[in-house]
Amino acid sequence: MIPEPTVNLTSELQAFLQADGFRTLVDLFYDRVSQHPDLIPIFPEDFTEVREKQYCFLTQFFGGEPLYSQTYGPPSMMRIHSEHPITPRRAKAWLWCMKDTLEHLDIHEALRKFFYDRLAMVAQNFINTSE
């Protein structure tokens, strides 16, 4: 029997981090968020700061340098998101922007799924308002 080709997720992730992949991801992602009608009302007009914070956060969250903690202190994402009305529709919109971004990145499908599944889990926890 021919074995299934296996992916070394750890080395895919390392390569992504080494190439500073979250820079590109975050740029493409907020290009989408900033144009999504469901998300525009809760984000500031200028995405410069949130882009930088998200770049630091995702790098740290996925095992890279602890850039967020070093620059902004311990991450308290539940508190930060509790200050914004996040409905199931907005969570869905956010995740759609993330999925579409990931599909535009030249990365292994397994890494794409790994990022998406983890972010989707966290996103569910940030829903704090019904429609």
Ligand code: HEM
């Ligand atoms: C459920 C859908 C989500 C919505 C609608 C949402 C919305 C927002 C909003 C409105 C802000 C504040 C922007 C500002 O005023 O500067 C924000 C900040 C942020 N979000 Fe989300 N978010 C979602 C999910 C997530 C997820 C899943 C993550 C990461 C796991 C995340 C990470 C961040 C980070 C790192 C910041 C900046 C935090 C800071 O100010 O230090 N968000 N988000």
